[in-house]
């Protein structure tokens with residue numbers, strides 16, 4: 001495919017230049033020119049008021065691999081020290097929804113861990129679990145993980161494979177994409193099935209969270225994605241749900257890395273923040289002293305305290321509390337943003353919260369676009385009053 | 396010992412802003428920089444060279460302008476550079492990028508390959524592991540410290556969610572590094588002189604021996620369907636009245652939802 005400029009129609013208005021996320025359009029001699037940075041995202045096509053930008057489809061553009069035999073949705077259930085990571089249950093939630101929509105089955109793949117844990121995956125919503133419980137999988141090494149999962153995919157041909165965008169998933173899943181020649185979309189925040197084609201629409205933030213992109217993998221299978229933890233809702237746990245656990249043997253795997261030690265360095269609040277049902281988060285507008293009243297509000301609601309990067313940069317609160325692109329992704333029932341402007345990098349970390357309450361003195365603050373309830377006011381006034389009213393309501 | 400560093404030229408995304416009226420990116424005057432993580436990879440390479448000997452070769456796949464990034468690498472101390480560039484590489488996703496890098500690196504020869512954890516324009520963190528898979532060598536992601544490097548093996552610390560792992564690997568190996576690993580040095584005067592004089596070796600499709608259907612847009616399994624601004628929430632309720640009345644309403648709503 002090529003994107004070309006019809007120089008007769010082009011007026012050099014430069015609207016396309018601004019629209020291009022890849023800086024691939026330049027104006028030279030009063031006309032637009034497309035350079036090598038072009039990723040064929042087609043954004044410019046819709047922007048041009050003259051219709052001067054044209055897409056030319058060439059022979060051989062659509063390289064079709066045979067994708068007809070691929071069925072079923074798979075999730076990779078990662079474990080650490082034998083325990084299934086919470087993200088696996090979220091993947092099952094998302095995978096179940098996709099599988100139901102496609103009218104197909106949901107399978108989970110578990111490497112290491114125990115039969116009991118494998119059974120849990122079924123109760124959370126999987127129809128089948130491929131379980132390789134060889135001790136070599138207890139510790140994470142990229143090569144055997146990638147080889148085993150790639151082998152299973154080759155054999156059973158799922159159409160979709162999801163994994164957590166965790167240090168483990170982000171590290172070994174790309175090897176599978178390379179090996180099988182298929183697409184992999186990193187760090188997805190939304191997954192939908194395209195009604196017309198049945199393809200997976202994979203939405204992810206790009207350019208430091210400034211924009212969102214929808215990625216497709218139409219001609220290769222499986223369609224693979226890693227999904228940010230705490231973005232998808234967990235599956236529904238049903239103790240009576242039954243399914244099949246398929247044991248998988250670990251044969252002929254190479255492993256040239258060796259984990260010789262594992263050192264834990266978890267701070268308490270980190271765990272609390274991601275597990276909390278209520279998060280009271282503060283930004284630059286709160287000020288150093290203000291964080292104490294946020295703590296009080298959080299305690300009253302049985303929640304944890306989060307922060308914007310600005311507040312962390314000011315040194316008012318440790319980095320482990322930071323929510324956003326470069327901090328944690330959270331998904332509580334209630335997120336109360338106090339004195340936070342709502343920069344996209346912050347929003348990507350909390351936008352899937354059920355209820356977002358924004359308190360900001362600037363009615364134009366972008367956080368209000370995202371808020372379920374917005375209160376325009378000074379945090380120093382609003383928060384103490386809020387605390388008082390909740391106490392009254394509780395009494 | 397050949398120590399290869401993969402560097403990518405990226406727009407400085409910390410300066411990218413969105414125009415709320417047109418929902419498009421404002422890219423005017425946004426400078427191109429070396430992906431910040433790759434500077435840490437380069438620094439790690441230079442430190443490995445200081446300990447174990449060998450030469451540091453910086454490679455990048457990109458348009459002709461990416462030569463600037465390679466010169467900057469020389470100014471910091473890289474011994475050699477390669478610009479992997481061809482019109483046919485345009486539009487590459489991570490698969491096609493990794494394939495081209497693999498072909499080139501295989502031609503150059505390697506013992507240790509260093510990549511950044513991720514590139515800040517796409518944040519995918521896929522190219523490193525994919526290159527390792529194509530080369531059929533092991534890789535270790537999120538390296539925050541190189542504890543030891545010998546002629547046939549390396550020991551590093553790998554950052555995990557709950558702490559870190561100490562991981563050993565045979566050579567050759569590919570590492571992707573996080574910022575905690577080091578502080579990149581500044582270009583030296585001598586380095587800047589060397590950068591000026593450097594002849595940048597170009598490698599095109601033929602030179603790397605790649606098949607055309609595997610590079611660029613044609614070789615890319617993924618497609619960008621569209622790009623849009625992060626959206627506003629649909630179920631917004633605007634609270635009315637004085638601040639006190641608004642809070643009363645809010646507390647009532649929260650009680651209704653059994654949150655208070």
Ligand SMILES: Cc1cc2nc3c(=O)[nH]c(=O)nc-3n(C[C@H](O)[C@H](O)[C@H](O)COP(=O)(O)OP(=O)(O)OC[C@H]3O[C@@H](n4cnc5c(N)ncnc54)[C@H](O)[C@@H]3O)c2cc1C
Nearest residue numbers: 283284285308309310324325326327339340341361378379
């Ligand atoms: C690559 C990259 C990654 C980033 N990652 C993150 C990230 O992970 N998380 C993150 O949060 N940010 C991140 N940022 C930074 C982000 O762009 C914003 O700069 C940051 O979120 C702003 O924080 P803030 O809203 O607290 O501060 P500001 O933008 O300064 O907003 C303060 C707000 O407080 C309001 N205010 C002031 N006083 C009061 C008062 N008395 N009462 C009520 N309201 C008041 C103001 O109206 C204003 O809206 C990142 C940036 C980049 C470039």
Ligand SMILES: Nc1ncnc2c1ncn2[C@@H]1O[C@H](COP(=O)(O)O)[C@@H](O)[C@H]1O
Nearest residue numbers: 401402456510511513514519520521522
């Ligand atoms: N075009 C490229 N040229 C050279 N190295 C690259 C290129 N793209 C990615 N890399 C390397 O791969 C790492 C991860 O990139 P990414 O997968 O795009 O997030 C980067 O930090 C670089 O070290």
